[in-house]
Amino acid sequence: MTLFPRSTRRHAFAHFLVCASGCCCGRTDKGKPAVPVPWLKAEWRARRLNPRVQLTIAECLGPCDLVNVVAVFSEDEPIWLGGLVDEERFVELLLWATASRDAGRLLPLPSSLQPHRFDRFTSPPIPSESAS
Numbered sequence: 080m081t082l083f084p085r086s087t088r089r090h091a092f093a094h095f096l097v098c099a100s101g102c103c104c105g106r107t108d109k110g111k112p113a114v115p116v117p118w119l120k121a122e123w124r125a126r127r128l129n130p131r132v133q134l135t136i137a138e139c140l141g142p143c144d145l146v147n148v149v150a151v152f153s154e155d156e157p158i159w160l161g162g163l164v165d166e167e168r169f170v171e172l173l174l175w176a177t178a179s180r181d182a183g184r185l186l187p188l189p190s191s192l193q194p195h196r197f198d199r200f201t202s203p204p205i206p207s208e209s210a211s
């Protein structure tokens with residue numbers, strides 16, 4: 080039973096949004112690290128992760144300064160990752176998605192990706208009195 084009046088017939092339990100365009104993420108033309116989009120899409124398809132674990136290659140998700148941002152949504156709290164600046168991190172992302180699909184639920188974030196996690200919704204720092 081859901082809490083809301085509308086429902087979908089597409090029963091994903093996790094949704095990975097990978098930012099690959101905008102001002103920063105994947106913008107190798109600006110000297111930023113690459114996002115391996117063709118490889119990621121091909122692997123996602125070959126492993127048949129959709130529709131249970133959905134992949135969306137997105138445009139800007141907002142926190143551009145962290146470059147190569149990924150947001151993962153599920154029934155649990157959202158997981159935001161940034162600074163995925165080498166291909167190995169994307170391999171770990173793919174392996175996490177695959178293991179989650181096999182488990183039938185989003186598994187905990189792998190320890191190798193923990194250093195990339197950040198809190199998306201924060202307040203700006205309060206200016207100190209000495210700055211005024």
Ligand code: FES
Binds near residue numbers: 102103138140142143
């Ligand atoms: S360009 Fe990726 S978060 Fe803005």
